[in-house]
Amino acid sequence: MKLTDLTISQAHEGLKKKEFSALELCRAYLDKIKEKNREIFAFLTVNEELALSQAKKIDNSISGGKKISVLTGIPVAIKDNMLVEGVKCTAASKMLEHFIDPYDATVVKKLKDEDCVILGKTNLDEFAMGSSTENSAFGPTRNPHDLTRVPGGTSGGSAAAVAADMAVYALGSDTGGSVRQPASFCGVVGLKPTYGAVSRYGLIAFASSLDQIGPITKTVEDCKTVFDAISGKDELDSTSVESKIRNSKFEIRNLKLGVPKEYFVKGLDPEIEKLVKAAIKKYEEMGAKIEEVSLPHAEYALPAYYIINPSEASANLARYDGIKYGFSVQEGKDLMDVYLKTKGEGFGEEVRRRIMLGTYSLSAGYYEAYYLRAQKVRTLVKNDFDKVFEKVDALLGPVSPVLPFKIGERIADPLSMYLVDVYTVSINLVGLPALSLPCGKVGKLPVGLQIIGKPFEENKILDIGKTFEETWTS
């Protein structure tokens, strides 16, 4: 087996048994990046020197007899909207093209505490706005399974890096599906944790009531390892909460799984429907009780999301004003000119669109008709989930209604891009945890199954995912 095929647990075993060194492991991944990044463009920045020196340090402490944790020496890729001290963080925007991070994000600090090896920063849609990674100011990432297609977004670089063996695992962020959908498109595992389970400190803010950081890995087991390492309350993020770790022990024959009927309607690719239904059938064969459930407001989640998300974004992105840091156009006669030119030239098209949409929804005369109404619909969407979760343990459904699409296919029509998020955004509106894991392929294109859980029941959905993964890999 090649070093670049390893999962976290396999690489950890190898390091522990001294079958290879952390330096050899790191070199294997850097070589792979050199070989593949040119065509896939998953990485925006590769920290070769930093990664190698980190790996050497780890080897020294291993040979010195230090006990290592499961993430020690394991090469990781970080989405380029999370801060790593001393390294560039661009958010794939011209606005932050030369921005060097003054401190570490909490998730990065937690991984550094485990002596991880950070390979580099991965590509994304600018400021994490999009569904295909085509909105990056530095060029699109390509899907490793078919280079003419998108890897999904916005954590497309992270998902493609893991899928193409350029990293053992990666961190992504999920505001409306940005971990789950690229994981689905690239055939890897992605978890969007419960809102508050993982600190957002040092994650470039996009839509603060929706953003969560999550792992992208090759297996469900790895996903759990990374989630355990990055989760927990952080005094630097007042919305973070201590994980109320719930015992997830269950017997599959006692499990009740709901299938929302609103998720299997017109617009869902029949090939995807077939694979997701086959996965549901498999759970039934294993003894789980499958129940059709209803989320009556499902169709209103997407329009509500596309009010709430841009509204929060327009407030968060007001900080990029050409005064404090980042891109700045200093010409002009007064401060107003600096603002107008900096924002006009520094932001790409989708970011400008969301700022406009959000500003419109929040402006005098429109606030009640748009923003407030969307927040009320959000309550109804939440009530729907609360109600079905009185009856079932978890929900099963598709991640995306469409297969990975061609680069350029949707980019000219913003609304067609938004519609891709139909099965993922409601989870963020309600703050639930959800897992995306591979459930088959159409030709060479991967399809993901989404498992949605109750708040703070990450362990349960991971275990439910694992039972399926075991039948799938065996």
Added chain:
Amino acid sequence: MISKEEVKHIAKLARLGLSEKEIEKMREELSKILDYIEKLKEVDVSKVEPTSHSIKVENVMRADESLKSKVQNSKLVEMAPDTKDGFVKVKSILGR
């Protein structure tokens, strides 16, 4: 359909400099998205409270004491495009 004047007004509120061509394109795109969002009007929300935060949390308080910054102030000020004597410098605000 959103008007050209509205687009200009919103762009000004957002401090976003748009060219005439961009304003027209933005008008078309925003109109299409807002038409889709009209769908929300089908929902009866007359007796519904809004949700701004999905997971219930309590306000987090700490003692009202100044904390020493973990990042050096000078390191942050240096990131500004224009500084003077350790302060961030901006262009004139009034008096055109």
